Amino acid sequence: MFDSAFLLAQETAAASSLIAGLTIFALAIFVGVEVITKIPPTLHTPLMSGSNAISGITLVGAILAAGEYPGAAKLLGFLAIVLATVNVVGGFLVTHRMLEKFRAR
Amino acid sequence: MFDSAFLLAQETAAASSLIAGLTIFALAIFVGVEVITKIPPTLHTPLMSGSNAISGITLVGAILAAGEYPGAAKLLGFLAIVLATVNVVGGFLVTHRMLEKFRAR
Amino acid sequence: MSRAWVDLVYLIAAVLFILGLKGLTHPRTAVRGNLLGAVAMLLAVLVTLFDRQVFGGGVFGYTLIFLGLVIGSAIGVWLSITIRLESMPELVALFNGLGGAASFIVAGAYVTATPSDETSYAVSFATAASGLIGAVTLTGSLVAFAKLAGHPLLKRMPALPHSTVTNAVVGGVTLLLAFVCAISLSYDFWFWLVVIASLGLGYCLTISIGGADMPVVIALLNSYSGLAAAATGFVLQNNVLIIAGALVGASGLILTNVMCKAMNRSLTNVLFGTLGPTGETKDADEVYVNVKATGPDEVAMLLDVARRVVIVPGYGMAVAQAQHAVRDLANFLIAKGIEVEFGIHPVAGRMPGHMNVLLAEADIPYELLKEMDEINTSMEQTDVCLVIGANDTVNPDGRDNPKSAIAGMPIINADKARTCVVIKRSLSPGFAGIPNPLFAADNTLMFFADGKQAVLDILASLKEG
Amino acid sequence: MSRAWVDLVYLIAAVLFILGLKGLTHPRTAVRGNLLGAVAMLLAVLVTLFDRQVFGGGVFGYTLIFLGLVIGSAIGVWLSITIRLESMPELVALFNGLGGAASFIVAGAYVTATPSDETSYAVSFATAASGLIGAVTLTGSLVAFAKLAGHPLLKRMPALPHSTVTNAVVGGVTLLLAFVCAISLSYDFWFWLVVIASLGLGYCLTISIGGADMPVVIALLNSYSGLAAAATGFVLQNNVLIIAGALVGASGLILTNVMCKAMNRSLTNVLFGTLGPTGETKDADEVYVNVKATGPDEVAMLLDVARRVVIVPGYGMAVAQAQHAVRDLANFLIAKGIEVEFGIHPVAGRMPGHMNVLLAEADIPYELLKEMDEINTSMEQTDVCLVIGANDTVNPDGRDNPKSAIAGMPIINADKARTCVVIKRSLSPGFAGIPNPLFAADNTLMFFADGKQAVLDILASLKEG
Numbered sequence A, B: 001m002f003d004s005a006f007l008l009a010q011e012t013a014a015a016s017s018l019i020a021g022l023t024i025f026a027l028a029i030f031v032g033v034e035v036i037t038k039i040p041p042t043l044h045t046p047l048m049s050g051s052n053a054i055s056g057i058t059l060v061g062a063i064l065a066a067g068e069y070p071g072a073a074k075l076l077g078f079l080a081i082v083l084a085t086v087n088v089v090g091g092f093l094v095t096h097r098m099l100e101k102f103r104a105r
Numbered sequence C, D: 001m002s003r004a005w006v007d008l009v010y011l012i013a014a015v016l017f018i019l020g021l022k023g024l025t026h027p028r029t030a031v032r033g034n035l036l037g038a039v040a041m042l043l044a045v046l047v048t049l050f051d052r053q054v055f056g057g058g059v060f061g062y063t064l065i066f067l068g069l070v071i072g073s074a075i076g077v078w079l080s081i082t083i084r085l086e087s088m089p090e091l092v093a094l095f096n097g098l099g100g101a102a103s104f105i106v107a108g109a110y111v112t113a114t115p116s117d118e119t120s121y122a123v124s125f126a127t128a129a130s131g132l133i134g135a136v137t138l139t140g141s142l143v144a145f146a147k148l149a150g151h152p153l154l155k156r157m158p159a160l161p162h163s164t165v166t167n168a169v170v171g172g173v174t175l176l177l178a179f180v181c182a183i184s185l186s187y188d189f190w191f192w193l194v195v196i197a198s199l200g201l202g203y204c205l206t207i208s209i210g211g212a213d214m215p216v217v218i219a220l221l222n223s224y225s226g227l228a229a230a231a232t233g234f235v236l237q238n239n240v241l242i243i244a245g246a247l248v249g250a251s252g253l254i255l256t257n258v259m260c261k262a263m264n265r266s267l268t269n270v271l272f273g274t275l276g277p278t279g280e281t282k283d284a285d286e287v288y289v290n291v292k293a294t295g296p297d298e299v300a301m302l303l304d305v306a307r308r309v310v311i312v313p314g315y316g317m318a319v320a321q322a323q324h325a326v327r328d329l330a331n332f333l334i335a336k337g338i339e340v341e342f343g344i345h346p347v348a349g350r351m352p353g354h355m356n357v358l359l360a361e362a363d364i365p366y367e368l369l370k371e372m373d374e375i376n377t378s379m380e381q382t383d384v385c386l387v388i389g390a391n392d393t394v395n396p397d398g399r400d401n402p403k404s405a406i407a408g409m410p411i412i413n414a415d416k417a418r419t420c421v422v423i424k425r426s427l428s429p430g431f432a433g434i435p436n437p438l439f440a441a442d443n444t445l446m447f448f449a450d451g452k453q454a455v456l457d458i459l460a461s462l463k464e465g
């Protein structure tokens, strides 16, 4: 009895935070669409590699996993850190290299 | 002892939901700025009255107050419902009246 | 319904609000945009009625709610139907005030109903903000309303002595109270003190601002009413309030900014400064030595031989309600094969987009309406520029005279047309209160008459000849 | 640090990400925009290191984390320094894959570490989504990478028979597994099944897409990698992952859409369709009956007397690495007082903005680069249009021939210039595989040579004569 009430409360809390997450997701999509449609074709290649670097944000999740979880999950976290870091560091650097050319003038 | 732990947990939960709220607020501001700077001067008067109508969203809060709270708070809720409804209904109608002129052609 | 489902519908409503605003980016989709906003509101209200908490309130609660909705709707419908479109700014000001009031009252209801040991600093901060912003919005908007409507009560309202000092003191006290309210968790008492102080503050801040600056103030108050709603959203932890409030907050700020830029003034200057003839401005007698008056027949002759005519409307066209006459004149000229365009200054009239609304009301196609920068590029190829009730927005001093009170305000270059005809009733100044060298320029003819009558006379003369 | 403080810093990071993307709206602010993004990432990573949960993991956890960061950074730096800019698309594809992989691995770690009775449907749905999207991104990106890099391994990879059927079956099975995983709260096992199936799906979906369509696929996978990160954000209830993921998701989708529009094809057509000569297209022998060849001296003479020259670069300029030579030619002409502009087609080359990157690398001012629509308005007033390694993007069939395989694709009207000179090595077709009537037009001269050599020869001839 207590258990099921507890589970229900847990499910409700999870649902609420799911909706909050969805709200944030929806708003971020709007922001993304509005901002990115303003980016001129000239900069589409750097946009592609730059936004790619941003998608490495999952690195944050990887650090949490490697830090917090026990056993096998920790090692998965480690693996994810390596992969995500390559994505982040490589992505920003390569974009910078490209954009430097644009700034030259 | 238990009480203070409880209060702390409560404060933490409140802080978390505050940050979630701030996140949503910040994203919505971005969306607003991006969308509204695209609105041409021609439509600035309808925008003013239309967005004014939207600010009547506080009506939702008023309904919750009038429904949920006891005593004096309920009556405050009632008062807020009247005021907010004038804002909402009047605002959208007047904007519609104005925009109809634009659609004529 | 459980909270999660309600929240989901709120999310949908928020998305619809955004899509509605996006609809306002084009005249063709604007009506739909506004309707989307209304649907979003309806959705949010309906789902709230089914919220578990409201359900718990029982029959009495529902009775109150429906009563409130009915009364509010009735007043809202009545106001929106009876108002004339020219009184728009007043009405927006009034609605603004009501919205702000509703926001702080809801926060007040929360404070009254919630035992202080069930709250947190996060909430008490939001409550203080809601009380402060909402109450300032209420009285500020009411003053703006009264000023614009020229309400007799206003004449009996005291103008404040030493307004800057008074404002600073009242503002300081209010902020202090708000701070105390925010950090004291038993804030019932403090909250209402904040509200009272803020009501005073709203009054003080707006009472000393010039009537003609009211549009800027209204846009700013519009922004405030949104922020008040958002603050209330933080109190109730309700996301749709936060999102919709933020959208309105952004919208008001952007409009304020647009207006200030078009007048080349800073917001501080509008809120605290004064505007008027500075020592440097020449006085009217000096400027108006060489004014040439004209009448309908001469103007009709000029138009008859013109190949390109630009019409520049201003606040006077709104006062004279001349838009339909102007439409007829424009159509007549177009039918004769003359190229006709309208030059719309961003702050012509008394609201942003004021002229556009009036001209749209008269069914003038919006393709003919050109913005300032665009029309200025072709002004030199224009045979006749017909200025109808505009003054400051065509004052060359804004462009040429760095010492003028309106120096730096971008203008429509009516003086660059081959001939410029200005229709107004007298040589009296416009909103900025300064003389206009355009009226005495060699290529300018003044047609002194009421805007509507003048246009009708020109049209009659054209049809005869 | 407590969760609220960490979340606050995440919020700041999210705002910086958005400001960074806004910086990319102008070349002048783009470098700063990218740096802002990097700072945001650094901030998010740093604050995570201080998170209470990570702190709880102790020294071993920190050791792993730092090891991972160091190894990853080393590889990232090395890759980004050694890569040539022309290999950009491959590199982006590779990074994409790694990002997608990291996302689903994190979700996997969560699944492994969290007892199934502590989870909820909200989370299990997100987990399934993360596994599905992340794994598809990984293998899809690897295939794209291999195809673009022309990796020998690819030749040994089996091309799938009946690809549409296979795709449908694999896709169906994967979706079914994902659904089961989402609704079964003890999902450890199911999750990894979904991952395995999705790895297969990513392979199947991309292996049959033409190598030249890879840019579209990469943009799409870019979007997926963002969505995978967002899904992982839902699993961990971490807002910065959700926001950053959504931004990338939107960006990828918009780029995909831009490319599809510029090729006048639908996304479905790219993903599942085939492109190539249809029965209706004339074959090369028919089209190329009247081709006039030319050499450097004749072209130099033409340029010498021209007043306006438009240079239209294409994929061939990238292959030949001719951008620096082109810069020298353009500078020479400009110094002689000739008006020179570049006409950039949105899908010239193999990535969106490909030409812009190359020309920027060669220090050609971006004011000279005109978009398709703009350059087309002045093509008729152009004396010489110099096409360097472009083919499909200047094929008049896109504009004129409704039966062509590229019918409806907007093109640069090189054929409308007084004289058109095309530099390419042979008459072989471009990406779309169809003949180009431009090459046989009366006002076209073909200069058969490698792009770089041809431009150098023209320049030498100009300097002599």
Ligand SMILES: NC(=O)c1ccc[n+]([C@@H]2O[C@H](COP(=O)([O-])OP(=O)(O)OC[C@H]3O[C@@H](n4cnc5c(N)ncnc54)[C@H](OP(=O)(O)O)[C@@H]3O)[C@@H](O)[C@H]2O)c1
Pocket: C212, C213, C214, C215, C216, C259, C263, C313, C314, C315, C316, C317, C319, C320, C346, C347, C348, C349, C350, C351, C352, C353, C354, C388, C389, C390, C391, C392, C393, C394, C423, C424, C425, C426, C427, C428, C429, C430, C431, C432, C449, C450, C451, C452
């Ligand atoms: N649009 C906005 O959002 C906004 C906001 C704030 C401030 N403002 C200010 O408002 C001003 C607007 O400039 P504006 O050029 O449109 O107008 P204006 O400078 O205010 O001048 C209006 C002119 O219309 C004439 N007029 C009044 N009634 C008339 C009638 N019945 N028939 C014909 N003429 C009539 C008046 O002259 P007579 O009395 O001689 O006829 C007056 O000179 C600017 O200074 C602007 O900064 C605008």
Ligand SMILES: NC(=O)c1ccc[n+]([C@@H]2O[C@H](COP(=O)([O-])OP(=O)(O)OC[C@H]3O[C@@H](n4cnc5c(N)ncnc54)[C@H](OP(=O)(O)O)[C@@H]3O)[C@@H](O)[C@H]2O)c1
Pocket: D212, D213, D214, D215, D216, D259, D263, D313, D314, D315, D316, D317, D319, D320, D346, D347, D348, D349, D350, D351, D352, D353, D354, D388, D389, D390, D391, D392, D393, D394, D423, D424, D425, D426, D427, D428, D429, D430, D431, D432, D449, D450, D451, D452
């Ligand atoms: N940009 C994108 O985002 C994107 C994405 C997907 C697909 N695409 C497709 O890619 C195509 C791009 O069009 P495009 O006009 O740029 O190029 P294209 O149609 O692919 O033609 C490139 C031409 O360059 C020539 N070439 C190759 N190497 C050369 C060299 N070393 N020197 C001189 N010429 C050389 C080739 O002819 P020879 O072999 O005779 O020299 C070829 O005909 C479009 O069909 C577009 O749809 C682009």
